[in-house]
Amino acid sequence: MSEAQTAFSLDLSEDMRDVQAWVHEFAKNVIRPAAEEWDEREETPWPIIQEAAKIGLYSLDFFAGQWLEPSGLGIPVSFEELFWGDAGIALAIVGTGLAAASVAAVGLPEQVAEWVPQMFGTADDIKLGAFCASEPDAGSDVGSIRTRAVYDEASDEWVLNGTKTWATNGGIADVHVVVASVYPDLGSRGQASFIIPPRTPGLSQGQKFRKHGIRASHTAEVILDNVRVPSRLLIGGKEKFDTRVARVREGVRAGGQAAMKTFETTRPTVGAMALGVARASYDYALDYARDREQFGKKIGDFQAIAFKLADMKCQIDAARLMVWRAAWMARNGREFTAAEGSMAKLMASEAAVRCSDEAIQILGGNGYTRDYPVERMHRDAKIFTIFEGTSEIQRLVIGRTITGLSVR
Numbered sequence: 265m266s267e268a269q270t271a272f273s274l275d276l277s278e279d280m281r282d283v284q285a286w287v288h289e290f291a292k293n294v295i296r297p298a299a300e301e302w303d304e305r306e307e308t309p310w311p312i313i314q315e316a317a318k319i320g321l322y323s324l325d326f327f328a329g330q331w332l333e334p335s336g337l338g339i340p341v342s343f344e345e346l347f348w349g350d351a352g353i354a355l356a357i358v359g360t361g362l363a364a365a366s367v368a369a370v371g372l373p374e375q376v377a378e379w380v381p382q383m384f385g386t387a388d389d390i391k392l393g394a395f396c397a398s399e400p401d402a403g404s405d406v407g408s409i410r411t412r413a414v415y416d417e418a419s420d421e422w423v424l425n426g427t428k429t430w431a432t433n434g435g436i437a438d439v440h441v442v443v444a445s446v447y448p449d450l451g452s453r454g455q456a457s458f459i460i461p462p463r464t465p466g467l468s469q470g471q472k473f474r475k476h477g478i479r480a481s482h483t484a485e486v487i488l489d490n491v492r493v494p495s496r497l498l499i500g501g502k503e504k505f506d507t508r509v510a511r512v513r514e515g516v517r518a519g520g521q522a523a524m525k526t527f528e529t530t531r532p533t534v535g536a537m538a539l540g541v542a543r544a545s546y547d548y549a550l551d552y553a554r555d556r557e558q559f560g561k562k563i564g565d566f567q568a569i570a571f572k573l574a575d576m577k578c579q580i581d582a583a584r585l586m587v588w589r590a591a592w593m594a595r596n597g598r599e600f601t602a603a604e605g606s607m608a609k610l611m612a613s614e615a616a617v618r619c620s621d622e623a624i625q626i627l628g629g630n631g632y633t634r635d636y637p638v639e640r641m642h643r644d645a646k647i648f649t650i651f652e653g654t655s656e657i658q659r660l661v662i663g664r665t666i667t668g669l670s671v672r
């Protein structure tokens with residue numbers, strides 16, 4: 265094959281196709297059949313996480329392997345399949361990944377080596393991680409985080425106080441990553457992330473939220489009351505943080521904030537999750553439209569229904585191309601000159617909401633009941649336009665990036 269022919273390809277490698285098929289089987293045979301039960305129970309689906317751990321799907325090895333897959337498509341392809349199975353259970357399986365990514369993205373090699381394995385544990389002793397940035401008064405506005413981290417020179421420890429909210433796995437995780445303000449006068453540039461080891465005194469779970477969708481995924485407040493951690497648990501190291509702060513004070517622009525850096529690396533991943541839900545609702549509606557008859561015809565034979573399916577398919581494929589592009593760019597060190605990560609997340613999450621909405625319409629009254637899965641998919645889909653930056657925030661990021669203006 266000539267170089268010109270190999271320069272661009274959307275073919276997945278054989279390894280990637282094997283992973284896709286393997287994850288799909290798990291999603292179809294283990295996750296799907298359990299989806300309704302765990303949505304109703306609104307609890308962490310431990311037996312399913314255990315099954316995933318047993319086959320190596322919930323493991324550091326699997327996540328690291330997919331994260332490092334050279335094309336960048338390892339995580340998008342496997343997450344799309346998992347979320348096709350069920351979004352709530354899938355988030356319970358991959359929620360640790362956000363905390364792990366926050367350490368892997370900016371942590372020192374020794375921090376990554378010590379703490380990321382402790383977030384996953386082993387098949388016999390499963391552990392979880394949680395990433396805690398959001399607060400009651402700091403959601404989209406991450407710069408206004410109030411949780412404080414104060415350095416205690418006498419003990420060489422950080423002391424953290426504050427309330428985190430909306431934390432996936434918050435309070436039930438073994439390792440928590442907490443974003444806190446060290447220098448409130450500097451806004452987000454005075455923030456750092458800290459690793460809170462298992463059973464650290466002072467960290468407790470606040471209220472657990474009862475949600476509209478993704479109900480198998482645990483979401484809760486995390487209270488930090490005089491939590492003390494050794495100084496070495498500032499992610500990226502105190503020395504680097506002090507240098508960055510000194511540069512900010514001198515008026516030199518700092519190269520990124522702790523929380524934003526994590527979000528940048530994970531946005532295409534969230535797009536892939538949304539894609540899984542979009543595809544699941546499309547698949548279900550497609551089968552239904554080819555089967556259900558009214559006025560003596562398959563309803564798919566009505567242009568009104570076929571056009572909905574055509575639009576859904578176009579939106580899904582367009583979103584997937586954007587997710588894959590952003591993931592490929594991230595893996596290959598390309599600069600995101602038009603906020604391509606945010607573009608992918610925005611398109612895929614809005615496609616999930618639209619496709620699941622249309623799926624209900626195609627199923628008619630059945631679609632509106634809990635006897636059919638599209639009702640759950642519709643509830644699940646909505647989270648993707650909210651977490652990891654709302655659709656409005658994605659548009660702000662894209663708008664600012666492409667215009668170079670400080671769009672408000």
Ligand SMILES: Cc1cc2nc3c(=O)[nH]c(=O)nc-3n(C[C@H](O)[C@H](O)[C@H](O)COP(=O)(O)OP(=O)(O)OC[C@H]3O[C@@H](n4cnc5c(N)ncnc54)[C@H](O)[C@@H]3O)c2cc1C
Binds near residue numbers: 656
């Ligand atoms: C189920 C779930 C799981 C979550 N998991 C985590 C987690 O693991 N860790 C974590 O740290 N956080 C997590 N979050 C928090 C999530 O990231 C925030 O909810 C999200 O960032 C939005 O913040 P907010 O809810 O405070 O909304 P707000 O920021 O109050 O926004 C409310 C509305 O105002 C709009 N808005 C805000 N600012 C602007 C602006 N400048 N311009 C235009 N519109 C604006 C928003 O788009 C939105 O429509 C989770 C949330 C949920 C619901």
